[in-house]
Amino acid sequence: MLNSDYVWDMVFYPSGAIEDKFHATGYISSAFLFVAAQRRRNQVGEHTLGTIHTHSAHYKDWRTGSGLRTWLLSPRRYPEALSTRYQLAVTQRKETEPSSSSVFNQNDPWTPTVDFADFINNETIAGKDLVAWVTAAFLHIPHAEDIPNTVTVGNGVGFFLRPYNFFDLDPSINSADSIYFQKDQDAGSY
Template identity: 85%
Template sequence: AGRRLRYRMLSKCRNFRGERERRGYQLAVTRRKEEEPSSSSIYNLNDPWTPTLDFTDFINNETIAGQDLVAGVTAGFLHIPHAEDIPNTVTVANSVGFFLRPYNFFDQDPSINSADSIYFREDQDPGACDVNPLACLSEAAACAPDLPAFSHGGFFHN
């Protein structure tokens, strides 16, 4: 049982001109230590070649089995401007990040215990009230508004 860390990144991170800061590592997992409350500093942006707080000092090949852990995750991307950025840059697909998800930590999906969750098997009738209590709610109890059908008149160009 453990955790899975999954990246949503567009490019690999690289060191630049001897840079020793966090950007050189996409992921670094270390033991948690009370005397290491932070692995970066707001002042590191000013001089990445001689950082105020050097992240590489935290990486010392200690065993991590059975320990409280800290994951140093670098998330970033490079945007190269192009003609479609004028007058504004589209940001819909320009995102990076990571997911920290359980991995064989639970016996089943923990969301099954959420309010109003329903679980039924193939041989059960999803319309039966004893199997699916939400199927027997009155229409007034449903919170979804009654919206008219969507229609689109097209685009008009002069």
């Protein structure tokens, strides 16, 4: 994105959960204030309009016999229709589908180089290595506080991957700094 930068965070929790999130910053795309442009822009200054737009990212998370892997895929300032249509899509993992988009898609959005619609083809996923394509997006309505730079607070989005019956019990109890009490121990002595 020409005028946007992103802060990417992956947080690994002792419980086995993973949080993926991103925050947008940078400077807003702006134009001189005129009435006809106010449908798609918001006034940010006395004579200045900021462009209303969407920030989105498509994540590729997959599960194989060796565990969960997470790839962060390209952010999109102006989202491609199909990849943002679904918050979650699950497909078979294929080496021929390394990403859901291409930087070249912006050159011809009507005939994209990589078309995510081709990935969703009603194939069976039973007994296969799976890919979860997760879309995280938010609408950015520029305001005066976005000048000179957009703050990251409030301009972010993400999701959690939480284990479900993956562990026999809460894995955080095995952390080096944890304290575990048996039924017959006096907790007040610690």
